[in-house]
Structures are given as structure tokens and as C-alpha cells.
Amino acid sequence: MSVTTGADIVYIDVLDKDEGMALLDRQARQFLGMSGEQFARAWKEGAFIEDADRKPELRRLAMLLPFAD
């Protein structure tokens, strides 16, 4: 995994669907105390509609939802 950028050389790192889902899971547990799957299900059911724009962590997690589809 590349972790730095030089002045002109650009490194880009990649994560697969499982790694993306693992990241969602880790951050959902950190911010909300629930699993990534639980967050994805609750989001689809509309559980966070009222809070999504008030709580930055929800929008931040939502950006990872394509990994859960």
C-alpha cells in the first residue's frame, strides 16, 4: 500500500468490496455502536432521515454505503 505522495508522482491505493465493507463496519461500530450491515439496513429503512444532515458521522458513513449494496 502506498502511503505518501511525492511532488509529481501520484500513488493511488485500492480497496475491494470486502475491504470497503470492513471499513464501513469498523466506523459504524466506532461512531454508532452498530455493525456496518445494521447501519446499511437502518439507513435503507429511513431510520436516519431526520438526523442525516445534523450528525456528520452519519453522512460520512453513508458515503461508504455502495460497498454494502
Place this chain on the structure above:
Amino acid sequence: VTGQTQYEAIHNFVESLQLALSCVTNAVLRRATYNPRIDPQVLILNDNSPVLLPGAEVALHVAQHVRVSQAGEPSGSWYASSVGYYYVLMNRRGAEILGYHWHPIGQSSVTEPHLHLGPGVGVGNRPTAEAHLPTGSISLEDVLRLAIASYSVIPRRSDWDSTLRATKAAREPG
């Protein structure tokens, strides 16, 4: 951003974003492996966590959604475009200052690009603190330039101005 293949289009898109980011941070973008089951494509900076910017008391959080589609011309080429973003400047304690959001897909009633004035601004007035202030589409370069010009962020590259111009232009529709 175009490419001869889907992979090339997304790669060129990500490369321009990473080059822009190199003006203010050595943190690395991660993108999803190209997989039709991941739609839209997801790009995240620093594992979806804020990055403290040099010389300043602000941190940057970047997440981006991208979709690749067949371009009309030239025939057979592919086009990668932004279909959502989350560009946030926050203070050292993690409180949002400015949150540029665009989430056209999902459950929010606000599907146009907008700005949130976060708790880090100290806006106590509830309608304003929760308002979705319309912005039009914002590029990552716009936010990086703002960070340098108004939040005392020290650029890492002497050619930051021309780099930001070039990378922004590279992703603008032909």
C-alpha cells in the same frame, strides 16, 4: 474525464484528484477496485478520516462518488464524472467548519449541492445552523484553494496554483 476503457476513465479521474490533494497533504486516496457491483464508485481520503492540513488548525475530510458511463464522442470511449461528494473542513477538535455536500442519491430531501455551516463556525441560530445553503457544484480544488487562501493552510507544492487549475480543468466536461 475520459478514457479508452472504464478502468482508464476512473483512473484518470482519481489521478487528477490525488494530484490536487498533493498540494496540501501527503495523504492518499483509496478507490474501490473497479467492480460493477460497487455503484457508484467510492473514493475516500485517509480511510474516510480527516487529515490535518499543514500550517493550519484545520483538517480536511474527502469522500467522493464517481460513475463511469459511455461517452458519446469519441465513439467507444468512457467518461468518469462526479455523482456525489463530501468535502469538509473541520477544526482540530473535529468540529465541522464548512461542509460541502452533494448526495443526489439517497433519502435526503436535499439533492442539490449545498453547504452546511458547522458547529466549528459557532453558528448558534438554529435555522442557519441546519440550513442547506445552495452552492452549485463545488470542485475539490475550490475547497483546497479556499483552505489555502482563507484558513492559512501552507501549500506543499510551489506550483499549487497551476496544479489546482489544471486538475480542475481536467475533470470539467469537455
